[in-house]
Amino acid sequence: MKTAPTFDKLVDELSRLPGVGPRTAARLAFFIVKQPEAWVETLAKTLLDVKRKIRFCSICGQTTEEDPCAICADPRRDSRVICVVEEPQDVITIERTHAYHGRYHVLHGAISPLDGIGPEQLRIESLMKRLEDGTVQEVVIATNFTTKGETTALYLARLLHAKNIRVTRPAHGIPLGGNLEYVDENTVGQAVAARQSF
Numbered sequence: 001m002k003t004a005p006t007f008d009k010l011v012d013e014l015s016r017l018p019g020v021g022p023r024t025a026a027r028l029a030f031f032i033v034k035q036p037e038a039w040v041e042t043l044a045k046t047l048l049d050v051k052r053k054i055r056f057c058s059i060c061g062q063t064t065e066e067d068p069c070a071i072c073a074d075p076r077r078d079s080r081v082i083c084v085v086e087e088p089q090d091v092i093t094i095e096r097t098h099a100y101h102g103r104y105h106v107l108h109g110a111i112s113p114l115d116g117i118g119p120e121q122l123r124i125e126s127l128m129k130r131l132e133d134g135t136v137q138e139v140v141i142a143t144n145f146t147t148k149g150e151t152t153a154l155y156l157a158r159l160l161h162a163k164n165i166r167v168t169r170p171a172h173g174i175p176l177g178g179n180l181e182y183v184d185e186n187t188v189g190q191a192v193a194a195r196q197s198f
Helices: 005-015 022-034 037-053 088-097 124-130 147-161 185-193
Strands: 078-085 102-106 138-141 166-168
Touching: 005 022, 078 088, 078 124, 088 102, 102 124, 124 147, 138 147, 147 166
Parallel strands: 078 102, 078 138, 138 166
Antiparallel strands: none
């Protein structure tokens, strides 16, 4: 059913967002229509500000308003360790844990031959350049535990081992507080295979 053309255009645009289907887009559009005009103007201005002001850090590839980003510019961060992630939002996830104090490198994707994404489409060359001065002693490969992420991790590990750099990968398996009965067998299998001394 067709509604007002302007409304339909808004639904179409919202549908382009990742994870937003036509129904969710329509719900969001109705929500926006019901809001005060001042709020919608603030939202529109914020969207334009993000597009105009946010860029990628020339060192790590993280989103930032300043170049270099706050993490790369922070002298308290451990420059001997680089954590490699797929996307900028992965940096935010790791930072929320307060468990990591090194630097980052964002690949902006993962190797996926079926999607036409090879190593040359990712920020792998710039990672290798960052390792040239010998400061970095460890690279944590924190790509996702998916087929694409694992493929990327294996590719990077091969490159890094050739440079005699310590390569680590975050542990994965049974979540803290998890009950074995409710955890899928692949996760349990990974946890058993990656067991540590106790």
